[in-house]
Amino acid sequence: MIHVLFVCLGNICRSPTAEGVFRHKVERAGLSEVIAVDSAGTAAWHIGKAPDSRTCAAARQRGYDLSALRARQAVADDFLRFDWVLAMDASNLAHLQALRPAEARVVPQLFLPLADELTLSEVPDPYYGGAQGFEQVLDVIEIASDALLQRIQSSLR
Numbered sequence: 001m002i003h004v005l006f007v008c009l010g011n012i013c014r015s016p017t018a019e020g021v022f023r024h025k026v027e028r029a030g031l032s033e034v035i036a037v038d039s040a041g042t043a044a045w046h047i048g049k050a051p052d053s054r055t056c057a058a059a060r061q062r063g064y065d066l067s068a069l070r071a072r073q074a075v076a077d078d079f080l081r082f083d084w085v086l087a088m089d090a091s092n093l094a095h096l097q098a099l100r101p102a103e104a105r106v107v108p109q110l111f112l113p114l115a116d117e118l119t120l121s122e123v124p125d126p127y128y129g130g131a132q133g134f135e136q137v138l139d140v141i142e143i144a145s146d147a148l149l150q151r152i153q154s155s156l157r
């Protein structure tokens with residue numbers, strides 16, 4: 001089993017979107033028994049909460065159901081359980097690098113650079129902005145999720 005963890009700040013907007021979108025693509029590829037998906041936040045503010053209502057609404061419009069997801073905080077042990085630890089922005093990445101135990105094999109990295117066709121390297125935080133921000137989050141996450149799935153599929157061959 002390959003374990004993938006998406007990480008943002010609050011675990012209520014960007015990383016739950018990535019979890020839902022990537023899980024949907026994994027299911028469509030028939031790989032649910034091979035790839036496990038989770039998400040977490042670097043901050044503790046929203047632990048136990050469902051994703052932001054704007055995040056859920058935008059995702060639902062594109063066929064992704066995020067309603068069952070609940071926020072949790074990233075912990076050092078995640079680095080011993082996950083094969084991919086993917087940060088939404090550089091600040092998330094810096095927090096993860098500080099949290100990573102010395103014995104961990106996995107190295108956290110930014111999610112978007114997996115997709116060559118994306119010019120953005122960070123998923124912009126939509127929390128304090130308008131509806132268009134949530135669409136942009138979905139746009140870039142859909143593209144990067146395709147790239148991640150291709151990377152994992154070629155590693156399985």
Ligand code: 4NP
Binds near residue numbers: 125
């Ligand atoms: P996320 O967005 O990191 O994509 O979940 C945010 C959620 C909450 C806050 C900031 C960003 N906040 O300040 O509470």
